[in-house]
Amino acid sequence: MAQAAPARRSRFLLVGLILAHLTAISHQVDGGSGASLLQRALLSVVTPLQRLVGGTAFLATELWRGWGFHRETYAENRALREQVRSLETELQLRAHRAQEAVRLRELLALQQAVPLDTLAAQVVGRDGVPWFRSLTLDKGEADGVKLDAAVISATGVVGRVFATGPHAARVQVLLDRDSGAAALVERSRVSGVVSGQVSTAEAGAEDLALKYVSERADVVVGDVVVTSGLDRIFPKGLVIGRVRSVGDVTGLFREIRVEPSARFDRLEEVLVLKGSPPALETPRSVE
Amino acid sequence: MSRALWTAVALAGAVLVETALSHLIVLPGRYLDPFLLVVVYCALHFGETHGMLAGAAAGWVQDVVFGGPVLGLSALSKLSVGFAVGLAAGRFLIATTAARALVVLLAAAADALLVQWLASVFSVEARGLPALALVTRATLSALVGGLLFALVDRRVGHSRI
Numbered sequence: 001m002a003q004a005a006p007a008r009r010s011r012f013l014l015v016g017l018i019l020a021h022l023t024a025i026s027h028q029v030d031g032g033s034g035a036s037l038l039q040r041a042l043l044s045v046v047t048p049l050q051r052l053v054g055g056t057a058f059l060a061t062e063l064w065r066g067w068g069f070h071r072e073t074y075a076e077n078r079a080l081r082e083q084v085r086s087l088e089t090e091l092q093l094r095a096h097r098a099q100e101a102v103r104l105r106e107l108l109a110l111q112q113a114v115p116l117d118t119l120a121a122q123v124v125g126r127d128g129v130p131w132f133r134s135l136t137l138d139k140g141e142a143d144g145v146k147l148d149a150a151v152i153s154a155t156g157v158v159g160r161v162f163a164t165g166p167h168a169a170r171v172q173v174l175l176d177r178d179s180g181a182a183a184l185v186e187r188s189r190v191s192g193v194v195s196g197q198v199s200t201a202e203a204g205a206e207d208l209a210l211k212y213v214s215e216r217a218d219v220v221v222g223d224v225v226v227t228s229g230l231d232r233i234f235p236k237g238l239v240i241g242r243v244r245s246v247g248d249v250t251g252l253f254r255e256i257r258v259e260p261s262a263r264f265d266r267l268e269e270v271l272v273l274k275g276s277p278p279a280l281e282t283p284r285s286v287e
Numbered sequence: 288m289s290r291a292l293w294t295a296v297a298l299a300g301a302v303l304v305e306t307a308l309s310h311l312i313v314l315p316g317r318y319l320d321p322f323l324l325v326v327v328y329c330a331l332h333f334g335e336t337h338g339m340l341a342g343a344a345a346g347w348v349q350d351v352v353f354g355g356p357v358l359g360l361s362a363l364s365k366l367s368v369g370f371a372v373g374l375a376a377g378r379f380l381i382a383t384t385a386a387r388a389l390v391v392l393l394a395a396a397a398d399a400l401l402v403q404w405l406a407s408v409f410s411v412e413a414r415g416l417p418a419l420a421l422v423t424r425a426t427l428s429a430l431v432g433g434l435l436f437a438l439v440d441r442r443v444g445h446s447r448i
Contacts, residue, residue: 010336021363029409
């Protein structure tokens with residue numbers, strides 16, 4: 001047992017010395033490529049490790065760089081989305097203002113065309129209930145709005161004021177069944193009364209009815225219908241709409257449908273007539 | 288005198304002998320290897336570890352002073368031989384001069400063959416030793432070694448066996 005340890009030690013020493021000598025010899029022997037055998041052996045061992053370590057480092061670097069790039073891209077993407085959203089909002093605002101400018105220009109043109117004192121008002125509410133067709137304006141008695149004042153838009157007659165408040169007014173639009181406006185066909189001067197058809201939103205309810213037109217009256221599809229001024233509410237000559245259909249005779253009168261020229265669903269600004277339309281000249285015999 | 292010092296002195300003597308022989312004859316290594324004699328003697332008397340270390344030291348001295356372009360071939364060869372001889376000395380009874388001479392003969396042959404083999408393995412250009420030269424070298428080394436070991440044993444007076 002005591003002799004085994006030195007023997008083992010000497011064997012270990014032998015192996016160590018042999019390896020050391022092989023290393024020393026290899027270090028001196030040219031491997032054929034300018035490098036010694038030791039260098040080549042070491043390179044063959046170390047190079048895969050270096051490749052592994054280098055590859056891992058490269059991968060880690062690329063991952064880190066990719067992560068950084070991803071974060072940058074993400075942040076940039078968010079910023080760009082915000083910018084796009086902001087620009088879209090601004091664009092919508094500008095488009096809205098442009099449309100508003102167009103509408104106001106049309107309204108101004110109408111205001112200058114109408115020989116009466118008018119007041120521009122903004123539509124702030126519409127059709128609170130389905131049974132009536134009405135609008136709410138932001139101008140009231142304090143602004144000079146009176147009951148039964150005519151309300152017109154750049155495209156045509158809208159309706160009349162049927163209720164007023166200090167700073168607001170309700171308008172009954174022509175589409176309402178209980179509304180009415182004295183009208184005449186511009187081409188043939190055939191007169192009648194224009195009113196809404198139904199008080200609920202049904203098919204075809206967006207058309208007006210031209211009532212009290214005799215069966216022999218000269219009315220054709222496409223005729224322009226204007227106010228006649230006989231109702232003392234609407235001044236004469238304002239466009240109401242265009243005849244869409246001339247139906248069969250029901251009783252004594254024809255059934256005529258008029259497509260309103262006013263775009264009731266898009267009304268935003270209107271003109272309210274402050275004064276009464278000029279009185280019609282009444283024949284003396286009637287008086 | 289310690290083993291290491293004795294070995295160092297012996298190696299120094301081997302250097303001197305080799306140097307002297309190189310001045311007397313051409314290629315003295317073809318006929319006698321005094322370093323190998325020191326290694327075998329150390330291994331026979333002090334065991335495989337000392338023989339191995341002495342072999343390594345002798346080989347390095349030989350390589351550095353008389354060797355070729357690659358150092359370590361003789362050292363590796365001689366440390367192997369030293370270990371083998373030391374191992375054999377521990378296993379077998381190698382006390383007589385004839386037995387020692389035989390060990391020297393085998394060691395010289397093994398050393399020469401080992402150096403040539405290592406040279407070929409490492410692609411080192413080494414002068415080849417023909418079989419006759421190898422036998423001559425081994426025989427001469429055995430004769431000289433046998434006589435020398437006996438002389439030294441008688442003069443120094445220390446014997447392992």
